[in-house]
Amino acid sequence: MSQTLHFLNEHSLAFPDPHFALSEPNGLLALGGDLSPSRLIEAYANGIFPWYSQDEPIMWWSPDPRAIIPTSDIRVNKTLRKFLKKMDYRITCNYAFEEVISQCADAPFRHEETWIVEDMQVAYHSLHKLGHAHSIEVWQDKQLVGGLYGVAINGFFSGESMFYQAPNASKVALLALSQLLSSHDINFIDCQINNPFLASMGAIEISRDEFIQQKNTAIKTSLPSGVWHPRELYLTT
Structure with missing residues (x-):
């Protein structure tokens, strides 16, 4: 073509x-x-x-290629596993979507100009209100220290961005999302474009054709109505 x-x-x-x-x-x-x-x-x-x-x-x-994280193969190395056993973080779903996207836009580690411009933030706020955009939050002492957001259509979740202000907070958010999706037999998270952080968490690259096939299957997979209700999430370590 x-x-x-x-x-x-x-x-x-x-x-x-x-x-x-x-x-x-x-x-x-x-x-x-x-x-x-x-x-x-x-x-x-x-x-x-x-x-x-x-x-x-x-x-x-x-x-093409497209980056995804297979939920069954998300990588938790020894250092992260040790951290998870003693962390004092609390994890939630859809408690603070607007704050998460704002933090992602202004993340201090982002050296290039952000693509999460004001119009994008407004657009994803609208998607969130319609039940198609969701966030995972990580808290420490009632302070938001990490999180991610993305777009979901049935079982297809496309991650948009993440941030952290405390050690491993974005990794904890990503792990929580993966476990949430895996618990409903969703096999992958769409990461769009790979980078060293995502690769360290198990992201792989697949062809556009293979991605479209997997995406189509995920979109046909219905999730229970309460999956994205605001609530606390708990990691299985």
Whole structure:
């Protein structure tokens, strides 16, 4: 299939086939459109996500290869396992979505310009209110010290970003998410693009075709209605 950069029609939510995405930059599929909940849900349902910086047009991506973490193979090394046994963190789901996304946008370790611009934050707040965007929070002494957020369509969870302000807090959030999904027979977390941190936690790269197959299976998997209700989560160590 030939690679062609597409411009989205503001009067249609349709996206081009992900196989039209460019090889360079890897995965760039389309420009334009908007960040309405309907368009975002359509994008994620097709394995496409927005990623752009301030003063740029909205860019839509479907990279090849794709990074995922198999929930059965998330990596807990000896150091992390020892930490988990003595940690005093509390873990919650959907207690502080807006604070998590704000912290992710301003994470001190992020040296490059953030892609979580104000319009993106507003858009994901809307998705959260509709029950399609969720957060995992890590607390210490009532202070939010780590977390992550992402988009879920049935059993398909696409992670967007994470942050930490205390040792291993983002790892704890990721492990909690993995165990939550695994407990409902969900086999993977979509990580979009790999990086050293994700690789250290067990992320692997698979082809776009294999990812789409797994994504389609996950989307067809219904989860119990209470999975994303605000509540405390507990790790199995």
